[in-house]
Amino acid sequence: MASLHRFTEAVAVLLLAMIFVAFIVQITMRYIFNWPVGWTTEVSLAAWLWLVLWGAAFCLRDEDHVKFDLLYQAAPTRWQRLFAMLAAVSIIIAVAGALPAAWDYVDFYKIKRSAVLQVRMKWVFIIYILFSVGLVARYVIGLIAILRDPGAPPSRPLPIPQEPR
Structure with missing residues (x-):
């Protein structure tokens, strides 16, 4: 049970890392290179949706x-x-x-x-x-x-x- 819980938390961490990396890439591309990219928004939104529902179903304790x-x-x-x-x-x-x-x-x-x-x-x-x-x-x-x-x-x-x- 503990290893299953660690797996579910690892997935949540991976999703959060994806959001963070996409955010950093988006800021870097837009404000340093003046070249906005659209894929970062899609990745961030999809990963956020997955993070919220994954976390609610598998990571959060009942209380x-x-x-x-x-x-x-x-x-x-x-x-x-x-x-x-x-x-x-x-x-x-x-x-x-x-x-x-x-x-x-x-x-x-x-x-x-x-x-x-x-x-x-x-x-x-x-x-x-x-x-x-x-x-x-x-x-x-x-x-x-x-x-x-x-x-x-x-x-x-x-x-x-x-x-x-």
Whole structure:
């Protein structure tokens, strides 16, 4: 599990490095050589989209996500478990139910290419499918953990990756 988490973080670091390098190249070309290049914008935007969705699905811990949990935190543990189960089931049904339509939308973009690099837009937007599958898997694992261990704290149903020392 730790090596998988390191892999997901390495992908996020690589995406962030791509954004940084494209940004530096863009500034250098525009302001030092007076020769603006368009591919840096495309790379930056695609890598940013991938970074946000990849990070949300695979890198962030459950408690790192923004939540409105005033009622959840005020409720007794039994109700917290019920809220956590209902939230997990709702997310699983909604995201898994939307997957066929999302795939149709992403697949439709196989006919469109980016303006400068001529990359098929399907490959830019395919990250949404990975995000959706990752989110569903995450909540399925969390739901199983809640159902398996009635004594576990419901606010942390997902495994928490350990920070490297």
